Amino acid sequence: MSTSDTIPAKAQLVVIGAGPGGYSAAFRAAELGLSVTIVDPGVNPGGVCLYRGCIPSKALLHVARLISESEESAIVGITFGKPKIDVERVREWKNEVIDKLTGGLGSKVDKLKIDYVRGKARFKGKNTLCITTADGTEADMGFEQAIVATGSRPILLPGIDAASKRIIDSTGALEVADVPKSLLVIGGGYIGLELGSVYAALGSKVSVVEMTEGLLPGCDRDLVSVLKRRLDTKFEAIMLNTRVAELKEQKNGVRVTLEDKQGQQSTKRFEKVLVAIGRQPNTESLGLETTSIRLDDKGFVEVDGQQRTAEPHIFAIGDIAGEPMLAHKAYGEAQVAAGAAAGRKEVFDPRAIPAVVFTDPEIAWCGLTETAAREQKVKVKTVKMPWRSNGRTLTLGRDDGMTKLIVDPQTERVLGVAVAGPGAGELIAEGVVAIEMAAVGEDLRKSIHPHPTLSETIYEAAQMLFKD
Amino acid sequence: MSLEITVPEVSEGIESGTVVTITVAVGDQVEIDQTLLELETDKAVVAIPSPQAGKITEIKVSEGDQVDVGSVVMLMDTDGETAKAEPEEEAEPEEKPEEVSHKKTLPDLNTVRRGDMVAPAAPSVRRLARDLGVDIYQVQGTGPGGRISETDVRHFVRDTMQRITGGGPAPKSIGEFPGLHAQRPLPDFTRWGEVSREPLSRIRELTADAMSYAWSTIPMVTQYDKARITSIEKYRNEFNQQAAEEAKLTMTAILVKICAAALKVFPQFNSSLDLASRELILKQSVHIGVAVDTPGGLLVPVLREADRKGVEKLALELNEIAAKTRDRKISPADMEGGTFTISNLGGIGGTAFTPLVYAPQVAILGVSRSEMQPVWDGREFVPELILPLSLTYDHRVIDGADGARFMRWICRTIENPLQLVMKG
Structure with a gap:
């Protein structure tokens, strides 16, 4: 994909962020005849979903599935030897999948003649963006309309060093730097359970700690119990109604102090800890305060049914525009925002978001x-x-x-x-x-x-x- | 204790209305009689007051919804103690945040997201409705489970068009003259520049209907005259120096009294024409409508038995009802049964205008701005404050000479109020 070295002075439609929401909005708008500029720090479009989310995790879950099927095939009369796991090759293969997909998106950017600026954008008032490119160049760009799709990032536990090698978030876990002997997953939501399953299959002894009384809060209990029956056999422990009181990084592991509902504390040691307690929208360094765009009390950008913010020529889609933070919701909102930007009658009114x-x-x-x-x-x-x-x-x-x-x-x-x-x-x-x-x-x-x-x-x- | 708040009977014959504004939110503590929502009916916008003090725990309707009399619109917790202990989020409907943050009088089909379990229609059907400017929530589905098909949307459009253009079975509201409001196809205005469209408010729709009905069925004549009001104005100003705010005497109140007396002298001005039975209906009571300019449009509240009340009482009532009208707290019943109308634009300006008769009445008095003018008293020009008046009447009922006599009587009485009591 060819990226612009120079920052254009003006854009008809600028899309900030090239995750699933951003790139599909850009593609749709370009198809509808708008001249589109994407601003994103990545080499290729993809965002969290392709680089650090859905796609790599599904690639790794496929690996996990292969391993567990080979183990369970004895019952039908087929026995494999104990699988040899080449973590480096697993990682490589996962990255190949990512490269293939993001590269494909990159060539679509070229095909649709979309201007792709590698960098970060910040609002300077409601009609101007200040763009900082990867090499540090800074310049202003005017725009007629904008679609903001800057996504979200994992929430960290307070006081934890983001650069820690032992206490990691989903991004770190998807790197598969190694397979720890023991792994504690903090948070019984879908991210924690998916990544916990991957590491359990790769050979880690995985424990999950969840603050509420059940896994997957919000999901119907009868569904969860189908899953939990199996996870109980795959995971070392699932600790419900339990809170993490303290995490202490030591030279060969992390000492974790857990506290149950009665206030009883216990201490355990894990080689690594994965923090998967949720995600938060990336709205902070966007300069939204220079516009009249408003955030709701959960930190999401307030939008109407056309994804328009309080500045009607600026749209917000995907994770920054509210729950659920799912790529396919972003796709749907992207279609609406791009259509509305092109003057079509669109409204985001799904009856069901799976x-x-x-x-x-x-x-x-x-x-x-x-x-x-x-x-x-x-x-x-x-x-x-x-x-x-x-x-x-x-x-x-x-x-x-x-x-x-x-x-x-x-x-x-x-x-x-x-x-x-x-x-x-x-x-x-x-x-x-x-x-x-x-x-x-x-x-x-x-x-x-x-x-x-x-x-x-x-x-x-x-x-x-x-x-x- | 939880109390269901239902739509009260706002006026006889009114069975439903459109929620135009919701003035409270879930969690609000409200007083008794505090306005909870405003309902636009065929006749007016009515404020629905709270029957009791308490906390709103759930709002079951949103702006733009059609609601029936007797249907539950909100739930209220009337027990102050437990109200505080209860978690607030529980009863809040899922789609609430969008509605609160984008408050609009009328739903804009492009931007409003609503509760998703109603209006069962496929995405393609919803898109069709949007393209045609149809609010899918108003379409009755005929499919299984109430599913709305493309055909249902098309039928909805067809029926609506027939209602507006009179192409088919006419509904009762404008049933008298099907085809009356037929409109020629409009050109595509966007060829000459950008346009925006907004739906007609119910008040605008009704005004348009009443005015075009009057314009196209009543042969109208307007008679102009002037009254010297120097002395009456002097009296009015002196009176107002003593009067409390709500008792302030307005020229309109004086004119209400004088017109009421005139209608007694000229009873054919206080009548309605019944062409079907070839009769003139003469009304024994005098109820005078006064046109009030409100942000939502023109409304005409009615002062009852104006001939039997003194000017002071009329002034008091007029001030009260005008304020209520402007605050949109007037009930439809307060706007019914007028026998004559006064439209005073003097406060805004202008030298004369032609008011339109408010059918089925037969006459209307227009009032313009008074002005100091030189008047020849036989020896010299003296400054006099002159009030320009215009009387429009239904020429089928009233002859020109009678129109002129009626106007002269009014002007003479303004100049010599003694005339009011000359005949009892």
């Missing part, structure tokens, strides 16, 4: 959850189809999994779909389409699903809605 936890088994859901229905006092009817009797599940050598439909009790309109089990992330797409199309239970049970596949569980769950 969430997927790429552990083994995977957990995925979209639309209304049972938990949310209870909190919001929405009356729902729920059916749950366990996978035990599904042909495809058994032929995969598994019997764990569940498909759940949440429907309106009066109209049987599908309000939520949730799946736990291998491949749940792929299955949930059908649920999203069903909700967006306002499908009713009858629609799902009258759609012929291929046999034998896991997707039949959605069809079978829909059958359960009907007595006749």
